[in-house]
Amino acid sequence: MKKFLTFQLILLLSYNLFAHEGMWIPSLLKALEGDMQSKGLKLSAEDIYSINQSSLKDAIVHFNGGCTAEVVSDKGLILTNHHCGYGQINQHSTLENNYLKNGFWAMSQSEELKNPGLTATFIVRIEDVTAKVNNGISDDIDTEAANLMRSDAIKKITSEAVEGTNYKAVIKPFYYGNEYYMIVSKTYKDVRLVGAPPSALGKFGGDTDNWVWPRHTCDFSVFRIYADQDNNPSDISDENVPYNPAHHFPVSLNGIKKDDFTMVFGFPGYTQQYLTSYAVKDYIDIINPSRIKMRELSLSVIDQAMAQSEKTFIQYASKQSRISNAYKKWIGQNLGLNEKDALAKKRLLEKEFLNRVAEDKKYKNLLDQMEGLQLKLTKYDQANSLFREIWYYGPEIFRFSKSFDKLISDFSDQRKEKKLSLAKEFYSKYDAKIDASILEKLLPVYFDFLDDDLEPTIKADIELKYNGNYKEYSKDIFAKSCFVSFSNLEKLMGCGLDKFKKKIESDPVYQLSKSILSKYENDVKPAFYTNYFLMQDQMKKYVKAQMTYFPNKTFWADANSTLRLTYGKVEGSSPRDGMNYNWYTTLDGIIAKNNTGNPDFEIPLRLRELWEKKDYGKYGSNNQLNVCFLGSNHTTGGNSGSPAINAYGQLIGINFDRSWESTMSDIMFDPEICRNIMVDIRYVLWVIDKYAGAGYLVDEMSIVKQKKTVLVPEALEK
Numbered sequence: 001m002k003k004f005l006t007f008q009l010i011l012l013l014s015y016n017l018f019a020h021e022g023m024w025i026p027s028l029l030k031a032l033e034g035d036m037q038s039k040g041l042k043l044s045a046e047d048i049y050s051i052n053q054s055s056l057k058d059a060i061v062h063f064n065g066g067c068t069a070e071v072v073s074d075k076g077l078i079l080t081n082h083h084c085g086y087g088q089i090n091q092h093s094t095l096e097n098n099y100l101k102n103g104f105w106a107m108s109q110s111e112e113l114k115n116p117g118l119t120a121t122f123i124v125r126i127e128d129v130t131a132k133v134n135n136g137i138s139d140d141i142d143t144e145a146a147n148l149m150r151s152d153a154i155k156k157i158t159s160e161a162v163e164g165t166n167y168k169a170v171i172k173p174f175y176y177g178n179e180y181y182m183i184v185s186k187t188y189k190d191v192r193l194v195g196a197p198p199s200a201l202g203k204f205g206g207d208t209d210n211w212v213w214p215r216h217t218c219d220f221s222v223f224r225i226y227a228d229q230d231n232n233p234s235d236i237s238d239e240n241v242p243y244n245p246a247h248h249f250p251v252s253l254n255g256i257k258k259d260d261f262t263m264v265f266g267f268p269g270y271t272q273q274y275l276t277s278y279a280v281k282d283y284i285d286i287i288n289p290s291r292i293k294m295r296e297l298s299l300s301v302i303d304q305a306m307a308q309s310e311k312t313f314i315q316y317a318s319k320q321s322r323i324s325n326a327y328k329k330w331i332g333q334n335l336g337l338n339e340k341d342a343l344a345k346k347r348l349l350e351k352e353f354l355n356r357v358a359e360d361k362k363y364k365n366l367l368d369q370m371e372g373l374q375l376k377l378t379k380y381d382q383a384n385s386l387f388r389e390i391w392y393y394g395p396e397i398f399r400f401s402k403s404f405d406k407l408i409s410d411f412s413d414q415r416k417e418k419k420l421s422l423a424k425e426f427y428s429k430y431d432a433k434i435d436a437s438i439l440e441k442l443l444p445v446y447f448d449f450l451d452d453d454l455e456p457t458i459k460a461d462i463e464l465k466y467n468g469n470y471k472e473y474s475k476d477i478f479a480k481s482c483f484v485s486f487s488n489l490e491k492l493m494g495c496g497l498d499k500f501k502k503k504i505e506s507d508p509v510y511q512l513s514k515s516i517l518s519k520y521e522n523d524v525k526p527a528f529y530t531n532y533f534l535m536q537d538q539m540k541k542y543v544k545a546q547m548t549y550f551p552n553k554t555f556w557a558d559a560n561s562t563l564r565l566t567y568g569k570v571e572g573s574s575p576r577d578g579m580n581y582n583w584y585t586t587l588d589g590i591i592a593k594n595n596t597g598n599p600d601f602e603i604p605l606r607l608r609e610l611w612e613k614k615d616y617g618k619y620g621s622n623n624q625l626n627v628c629f630l631g632s633n634h635t636t637g638g639n640s641g642s643p644a645i646n647a648y649g650q651l652i653g654i655n656f657d658r659s660w661e662s663t664m665s666d667i668m669f670d671p672e673i674c675r676n677i678m679v680d681i682r683y684v685l686w687v688i689d690k691y692a693g694a695g696y697l698v699d700e701m702s703i704v705k706q707k708k709t710v711l712v713p714e715a716l717e718k
């Protein structure tokens with residue numbers, strides 16, 4: 001039995017070797033250089049990340065802190081996903097100029113659209129500062145004192161690192177604080193919208209196809225970074241000029257083949273590979289199902305309203321995407337984790353862990369302690385997650401009404417004016433009827449999921465007064481509230497502070513928001529964070545122990561929104577018995593999906609016409625246009641918009657998604673099924689050039705047709 005277990009475990013651990021699991025810190029790539037080159041890479045680690053010369057990292061952009069983008073011209077042109085630029089495209093859209101629906105193309109730099117608040121960040125350097133952060137901290141110092149010492153050290157190291165520069169430095173824990181890295185970065189704040197395909201292409205397949213393979217989405221948008229005359233970051237200004245990057249990606253028209261080496265370079269957001277089986281079980285059984293239910297209810301209201309009116313569509317498009325994206329991902333995650341029996345695999349690992357640490361008194365009781373702590377944590381973890389759902393993704397009126405607290409504490413004319421302009425903006429994208437329906441559906445479910453002692457006090461009043469009729473309750477409070485229309489609020493702001501305060505504080509919507517928030521602040525948040533931080537400390541020990549007792553295993557630090565490289569190859573998969581995913585899709589598949597009549601597969605007439613003529617130019621081959629492809633690169637959210645790069649450092653696609661089963665890779669990467677989805681760069685260029693007639697943008701790029709390692713794109717034959 002023991003032998004069998006060990007064999008299974010060796011299999012489990014050695015998956016790494018074939019599977020391309022891992023999101024690697026670029027400054028440490030030297031250790032992987034041999035492996036990457038043996039798999040086909042023609043570059044050195046220094047070509048990918050260097051602080052002494054330009055390297056691929058200089059063309060990687062953290063797009064607005066959440067997505068990734070890549071520089072593709074010496075004039076600061078960047079590509080990211082359509083779903084990453086969606087908020088900006090939505091922001092510029094009106095009923096008259098509906099860029100979401102029709103697409104947008106600046107035909108010259110003067111037509112590009114400015115986006116206040118949008119940022120593009122480059123990484124200057126990454127430094128291991130573990131020893132400096134832990135300097136003077138010994139094992140006998142208690143956790144709280146050690147944390148204080150670390151945060152003092154972090155302040156000192158970061159401020160010294162950026163003194164006299166326009167850089168920013170942050171230090172982040174890796175491996176739950178077993179290591180610390182400092183990331184020095186430079187952020188540009190003038191980033192303009194250059195182009196976006198119509199949603200029928202950029203979001204082709206909608207929610208039907210999101211997280212699904214086979215996929216045919218042209219998920220890209222184009223922006224340009226502007227700098228001051230010295231190429232430095234500057235606020236938005238007409239004086240700014242296109243940014244001249246240290247590196248931009250050559251774009252390959254050479255095509256892609258099965259088994260080709262690929263890399264994805266970007267900013268993966270969040271993974272949790274080291275969770276115990278107890279935590280994963282709660283995730284599958286408790287956290288995911290409740291938040292899936294909450295989102296399903298919101299979407300049932302929003303989707304229906306959006307389908308009925310173009311105005312509502314524009315108002316709610318971004319919000320809908322924010323809600324539906326993770327909703328569908330979590331369903332896929334549970335599916336994959338269950339089908340691949342992630343729990344059994346975790347338990348197997350834990351069994352072996354216990355065997356190996358049996359004689360070590362530092363670690364032998366660790367898993368027991370973690371199991372006990374998990375029991376306490378789950379209740380608050382669940383309440384914390386539900387609060388996030390209702391507060392940030394539920395009825396918008398909650399946060400809006402509570403935001404008036406600040407105005408009450410400073411009722412100056414200046415503040416009032418600012419608040420009015422923010423309120424105007426809020427109402428332009430708000431429909432009180434929709435919000436009331438969301439409230440009606442979400443509130444009882446929210447209360448039901450919470451343990452009795454964590455329910456907001458207002459619940460008892462609602463039950464008493466409305467006899468549990470949440471429809472009636474929602475209707476009533478929305479009818480009586482001053483927050484449902486701009487003119488009400490404007491009038492109210494004209495009153496003196498006393499009257500204003502009285503009115504706000506007695507408003508039934510405000511009272512509901514206040515009750516929910518204060519219960520969270522008082523009874524959920526402190527208990528959640530106390531247990532959460534205790535668990536983080538245990539996780540730190542658990543990971544350290546694994547590193548000590550599994551010396552042959554390759555470890556990688558969970559994603560934490562820092563720059564990472566992942567590599568794999570172009571390949572499909574067999575996600576289920578009898579099922580095969582081919583590694584690429586073509587324009588023919590778009591037409592076939594369109595023929596099904598599903599509205600998510602509607603396409604502009606122009607696309608069908610170009611398809612009929614097979615007008616693919618230099619972007620097609622064999623009378624076909626490839627549109628998307630699959631790879632075994634380990635990616636997650638935040639990798640959206642990341643460049644897909646070939647062995648020569650050339651751009652071959654843009655990463656935008658994973659297949660449904662693959663979403664389990666945030667918790668456990670399974671080499672058989674985890675695949676990332678990329679849009680083929682030839683499809684992107686074809687849409688820019690042939691479909692949209694913005695070929696001048698393609699001319700601006702360094703298009704390459706040969707396989708050659710030339711890192712300076714200017715030196716390439718065109």
Ligand code: ASP
Pocket residue numbers: 325635636637638639640656657658
């Ligand atoms: N489509 C994804 C996202 O929205 C990217 C991924 O998670 O693979 O974040």
